[in-house]
Amino acid sequence: MSTTETHHPLWVAYGASGVAGSIRKDADGYTVTMAGADAPTGTYPSMEIAKNALHAHMAPGSDWPQFREH
Numbered sequence: 416m417s418t419t420e421t422h423h424p425l426w427v428a429y430g431a432s433g434v435a436g437s438i439r440k441d442a443d444g445y446t447v448t449m450a451g452a453d454a455p456t457g458t459y460p461s462m463e464i465a466k467n468a469l470h471a472h473m474a475p476g477s478d479w480p481q482f483r484e485h
Contacts, residue, residue, distance in 0.1 A: 426462075433462050435473050435480050438465045447472070447479035 424440040436449040436456075443466035447456040447470050456472055459465040470479060 425481045425485045428466075428482050430473060430477055430480045435477075436469050438462065438469060438482070449473075464471055 417464055427440045427482065428435040432448045436447060436452075439446045439448070440462075441458075444458045444460050445462050446458045446471045447465050448454075449469070455476060457466055466482065469479070473480070
């Protein structure tokens, strides 16, 4: 019997005060979840759009976060 492990890449966004949120690649696109949120913010067709959406959901005036793949 063999098992298949599916790897869904995950990028964590770090802002000035720590983790701001994450982006996970899945079959539907790139899903954004803000830190501390109970549900995803949304799913987007490209990584660039997902990064922009995550930044738009940060506090007004926040610097662009640093994204690190995990």
